[in-house]
Amino acid sequence: MNPTAYALVATDLDGTLLRGDDTVSERSLAALARVTGAGAHHLVVTGRPAPRVRALLGDLGCGGLAVCGQGAQVYDAGADRMLWSVTLDRELAETALGKIEAEVGEVYAAVDQDGVDGLTLIEPGYLMPHPTLPAVRVGRRDDLWTEPISKVLLRHPRLSDDELAATARAVVGSLATVTMSGPGTVELQPCGVTKATGLELAAERLGLSPERTVAFGDMPNDIPMFLWAAHGVAMAGAHPELRAVADEVTLSNEDDGVAVVLERLFS
Numbered sequence: 001m002n003p004t005a006y007a008l009v010a011t012d013l014d015g016t017l018l019r020g021d022d023t024v025s026e027r028s029l030a031a032l033a034r035v036t037g038a039g040a041h042h043l044v045v046t047g048r049p050a051p052r053v054r055a056l057l058g059d060l061g062c063g064g065l066a067v068c069g070q071g072a073q074v075y076d077a078g079a080d081r082m083l084w085s086v087t088l089d090r091e092l093a094e095t096a097l098g099k100i101e102a103e104v105g106e107v108y109a110a111v112d113q114d115g116v117d118g119l120t121l122i123e124p125g126y127l128m129p130h131p132t133l134p135a136v137r138v139g140r141r142d143d144l145w146t147e148p149i150s151k152v153l154l155r156h157p158r159l160s161d162d163e164l165a166a167t168a169r170a171v172v173g174s175l176a177t178v179t180m181s182g183p184g185t186v187e188l189q190p191c192g193v194t195k196a197t198g199l200e201l202a203a204e205r206l207g208l209s210p211e212r213t214v215a216f217g218d219m220p221n222d223i224p225m226f227l228w229a230a231h232g233v234a235m236a237g238a239h240p241e242l243r244a245v246a247d248e249v250t251l252s253n254e255d256d257g258v259a260v261v262l263e264r265l266f267s
Helices: 013-017 026-037 054-060 090-104 141-145 161-175 195-206 220-228 257-265
Strands: 008-011 041-044 065-068 073-076 081-085 108-113 120-122 149-155 177-182 185-189 213-217 231-234
Touching: 008 013, 008 195, 013 177, 013 213, 013 257, 026 041, 026 257, 041 054, 041 065, 041 195, 065 195, 073 195, 081 195, 090 141, 090 149, 090 161, 090 185, 108 141, 141 149, 149 161, 161 177, 161 185, 177 220, 195 213, 195 220, 213 220, 213 257, 220 231, 231 257
Parallel strands: 008 041, 008 213, 213 231
Antiparallel strands: 065 073, 073 081, 108 120, 108 149, 149 185, 177 185
16 A cells, blocks of 8 residues: 555554653654644544543544444544443343452452543552542442443452453453453453554545554454554564564654554654
């Protein structure tokens, strides 16, 4: 494909566009400006819920659409409103948690509430994988289900993320979609919902197709996005499952890996 044929650039945030301190380098900002200057669109596609990306989208100059919550939300940053969202049934979530704990013992859970002002709630024992992100600690697990939720986040005191995700997939079945989006981040989403779900909806609103899309990511939750897009770029150090489906591997997020590729594609 001719590099100038790319009309949509879809980027994950954590471990991809963002550096470890949650900032975006000047080189990456310049590369994204080059993308939009060429008439293409930049679309953030993140596991973070919409309320947790407002400030970042402003820093990136993204006043349009963003795909949040692992694809469960299509958010209009300019209007600060949700264009589309799907929730995880709370009874199904509790049932799924019970099945997982029957296999691996106690897990610690958190939830992202639905909506543009939804909170992240964490039960006793749960440690936020991103300590800079705001969260509200509740007294007991039942308090997690007081409002509609977009997803459940899980941590286990001993199992690795890969082990926890594999067990969860084996026992949850059609109750939810299980994904892994970063260190210490195994998640339950509405069944059938992935990053590709939200990406496809957002692309349709922009009048764009997968054939003209290049996607960047670093974790297994980015696999559906890579399979949907024409070209998938994994970051150095990306999870092996993602590298296996990537079309190329770039430098790390700390070394401006996204910018390196965009500078080539939009030279």
